[in-house]
Amino acid sequence: MSKTYYDPADLRKFGNITEWNEELGTKFFDYYGKVFEEGALSAREKSLIALAVSHVVQCPYCIDAYTKDGLQRGIDKKEMMEAVHVGAAIKSGATLVHGVQMMNKYDKLSM
Amino acid sequence: MALLKSLAARENDLSNPANQLKFLSNGIFKKGELPLFKDKIAETNHFPLKPKKLEILQLNLGYMCNQVCSHCHVDAGPDRKEIMTMETMEQCLEVIRNTGAHTLDLTGGAPEMNPNFRWFVEEASKAGIKDFIVRSNLTIILANKKYHDLPEFFKKHKVHVASSLPFYKRDKTDKQRGEGVFDKSIKALQMLNAVGYAQEGTGLKLDLVYNPSGAFLPTNQQALEQDFKVALKEDFNIDFNSLFAITNLPISRFLEYLIASENYEDYMYALVEAYNPVAVENVMCTNTISISWDGWLYDCDFNQMLGLKVDSKVQHIRDYNEDLLNDRNIIISQHCYGCTAGAGSSCQGTVTE
Numbered sequence: 001m002s003k004t005y006y007d008p009a010d011l012r013k014f015g016n017i018t019e020w021n022e023e024l025g026t027k028f029f030d031y032y033g034k035v036f037e038e039g040a041l042s043a044r045e046k047s048l049i050a051l052a053v054s055h056v057v058q059c060p061y062c063i064d065a066y067t068k069d070g071l072q073r074g075i076d077k078k079e080m081m082e083a084v085h086v087g088a089a090i091k092s093g094a095t096l097v098h099g100v101q102m103m104n105k106y107d108k109l110s111m
Numbered sequence: 112m113a114l115l116k117s118l119a120a121r122e123n124d125l126s127n128p129a130n131q132l133k134f135l136s137n138g139i140f141k142k143g144e145l146p147l148f149k150d151k152i153a154e155t156n157h158f159p160l161k162p163k164k165l166e167i168l169q170l171n172l173g174y175m176c177n178q179v180c181s182h183c184h185v186d187a188g189p190d191r192k193e194i195m196t197m198e199t200m201e202q203c204l205e206v207i208r209n210t211g212a213h214t215l216d217l218t219g220g221a222p223e224m225n226p227n228f229r230w231f232v233e234e235a236s237k238a239g240i241k242d243f244i245v246r247s248n249l250t251i252i253l254a255n256k257k258y259h260d261l262p263e264f265f266k267k268h269k270v271h272v273a274s275s276l277p278f279y280k281r282d283k284t285d286k287q288r289g290e291g292v293f294d295k296s297i298k299a300l301q302m303l304n305a306v307g308y309a310q311e312g313t314g315l316k317l318d319l320v321y322n323p324s325g326a327f328l329p330t331n332q333q334a335l336e337q338d339f340k341v342a343l344k345e346d347f348n349i350d351f352n353s354l355f356a357i358t359n360l361p362i363s364r365f366l367e368y369l370i371a372s373e374n375y376e377d378y379m380y381a382l383v384e385a386y387n388p389v390a391v392e393n394v395m396c397t398n399t400i401s402i403s404w405d406g407w408l409y410d411c412d413f414n415q416m417l418g419l420k421v422d423s424k425v426q427h428i429r430d431y432n433e434d435l436l437n438d439r440n441i442i443i444s445q446h447c448y449g450c451t452a453g454a455g456s457s458c459q460g461t462v463t464e
Contacts, residue, residue, distance in 0.1 A: 012380055044334075072323070072330040074338055076280060 011061045044073050051080060052087035115179060117188040118364060125367050126186065128418040135361065135445040139376055145383050148447045155388045159440040162410075165433060166398040167214040169412060169458065170203055171195070172222040172231070173404045177254045180288045182322060182365045184416055187220040194224075195404040200231045202406060202428045207238045211433060212400075216458065218246040218412065223258060236268040244271045246320070246458075249299040250292055262299075262306045271316040272303060273355070273458075277324045279342035287324040300349045309350040317350075320460075322357045326374035328381055328452055329356035332461045355460030358382075360413050360449035382448040390455030393462035396441045402428055410441045412458070417446070 018025030036046050047069050054062030070080050118126035125131055139145045152158045173194035176187035195203075207215060215235060222228055222245060236243060245265065252261045265272055276296055277287045284293035300317075307313035319339060323329050336354035343349040359365045361378060369375040396410040400421075406428040409415040423439040425432045455462035 008377075012384075068327050071325060071327045074278070074330070074335060076283075 006060050008060075008064060011064060014061070044075065047073055048075060048079065048083040052083040055084050056087040056091050117179065117186045117190055118367060119186055120188070120190040123367065125363065128416065131362055131366055132417060132419075132444055134366070134370075139379060140445055145379060148443050148445050151383070151386060151448075152388075152391055152443070152451075155391065157388070157391050160391075160394075160396070160443055162437050162439065162441060163397045165210070165212050165400060165437060167216055167395070167400075167458075168207065168210055168212045169216040169218060169399055169401045171401065171403050171412065171415060172217055172219050172225040172228060174220045175224045176220040176248065177224065177251055178221070178248055178289055178292065180364075181368055182287060182324070182359050184360055184363045184365060184413060185220060186363045186416070191220065193404045194226070195406075197227050197230075199404070199406045199428065200227060200234075202431075203402060204231075204234050204238070206428060206431045207235055207240065213240065214242040214244065215240045216244040216246070216399075218458075221248055221251045223247065223251050223261060229264065232264070232268050232270065236270070242271055243269070244273050246273045246275070247299075248288075249274045249276070249296040250288075252299040252302060253295045262302045262308070265303075266306045266308070266315060269315070271318070272308060273318045273320055274300070274303075275320045275322070276300075276339075277322060279339050279346070283324045297347050297349065300343070300351070301347065304348075304350055309352050316352050318353045318355060319351050320355045320357055320458075322359050326369060326372065326378045328358055328385060329456075332356040332454060353460070355458070356454075356456070357458070357460065358449045358452055358456035360446045362413060362446050363416055379445070379448070382452045385452035386448060387451055387453060387455060387463065389463050390451040390453075393455060393457075394447070394450045395457035395459065395462070396450075399458075400436060408436070410439075411450075413446055413449075414442055417444070419444075 015029070018029070036043060036050075041049075047066060050062070051066040051070060054066050067080065125134075136147075140147055149158050152160060171185075174185055174187045174191035175189065175194060176183075176185075176191070177189060179188040215238075217232075219225070225231070232243075232245070247261070247265075252258050264270075274296070275288075277284050281293040284296065285291065303317055304310065306315075308315045308317040321329065321335055321339070329335065332354065335356055339354050340351070343351070361369055361375070361382070366375075369378050396414070399411060401409040401412045401415050403409065403415050407415075408421045408423070408426055408428065408431070409419065410421055414420075419442045420426045421436065421439055422442055423436050425435045450456050450462075453461075
């Protein structure tokens with residue numbers, strides 16, 4: 001039994017998910033690979049978006065993967081941290097904007 | 112972090128190549144988690160690995176260097192005293208005059224620190240070799256007044272300069288190669304440009320060598336070259352011809368770093384996952400002979416550092432025989448995964464289109 005829920009070595013086994021459902025697993029990895037190809041956005045821009053999203057969804061595997069991907073692409077730590085702040089700003093903004101709902105409800109219930 | 116002393120001076124266990132080779136065959140490879148390199152290349156019938164036509168003679172003029180870079184596979188530094196003698200140089204010149212190879216590649220340490228470097232370059236340049244490369248760490252040009260005229264000297268002998276520059280920004284370069292290395296490297300590149308290197312119509316070639324500053328693989332060489340060209344031009348008005356992206360091989364000080372930072376297993380997995388059978392066709396050991404400071408012959412500079420002499424009746428420059436050498440089997444181990452990952456890696460950069 002593993003002592004923690006997350007084991008960094010499990011990232012290497014990601015591809016194994018196809019073993020239990022080859023069709024869906026293969027479709028996912030084909031899709032994933034296609035998404036990260038150079039397109040209207042560069043692969044470098046996509047890597048930074050992926051890094052920001054990795055933090056927002058708090059996926060430790062993704063954070064490891066896209067920090068390394070960024071290093072390989074020559075993305076520096078300033079750029080990486082700015083991307084993380086973009087994710088954090090959206091996430092905190094998404095929390096705060098619900099304050100409007102609270103205010104609406106408060107006002108509606110109050111005399 | 113850049114280090115102050117070589118593994119040899121620190122009497123580190125890894126300064127003994129046999130310990131490195133043992134380490135590279137144990138652990139994940141012994142347990143069968145990852146395939147041995149010989150089994151991997153056997154899948155595509157590349158075992159035993161054989162040489163093709165000899166194209167490059169690479170001479171290591173000595174392990175002495177003015178820098179102590181943290182990734183150095185030579186374990187070079189100011190404390191290394193191994194230097195090629197004039198007698199060995201003369202034996203090399205004899206070979207250079209008669210070789211079928213079209214490229215002569217001088218490396219080190221800092222080859223310029225060999226006291227007979229200039230004499231040797233003058234003599235070797237008369238041999239009519241098509242491409243004469245000197246691998247310069249750049250900072251040597253500014254290290255001492257006696258080296259300041261190296262750009263002019265290189266120009267005079269039409270030497271093709273290949274220079275290491277880990278990144279186009281200061282922090283990563285200095286972290287790998289030592290404090291102040293970036294500024295000196297930039298100044299040296301500007302000096303080389305000033306005498307005509309990488310300038311149109313001069314025919315003087317200046318290439319840069321990039322290797323990742325950490326436990327990750329290089330990305331696409333062309334994309335990196337483009338990033339380097341734009342950044343160095345905009346920030347420092349520097350021109351260069353090509354960028355070679357080289358993968359760090361898991362030996363010597365880079366192996367020490369991988370182990371100490373607990374990146375070794377992940378790095379080996381990354382190399383094996385990125386294994387490219389097409390790269391095996393063109394790995395540099397198939398077209399290169401590496402000659403050490405004391406005249407021994409190796410399949411490549413990495414095998415030289417691991418003490419793996421060529422598997423041939425001819426093992427020393429004094430007995431050099433190209434036909435016999437071309438008939439050898441190339442010696443391989445798990446470090447070879449470094450040259451077959453992704454687009455492949457060699458002293459001339461990637462090995463696949």
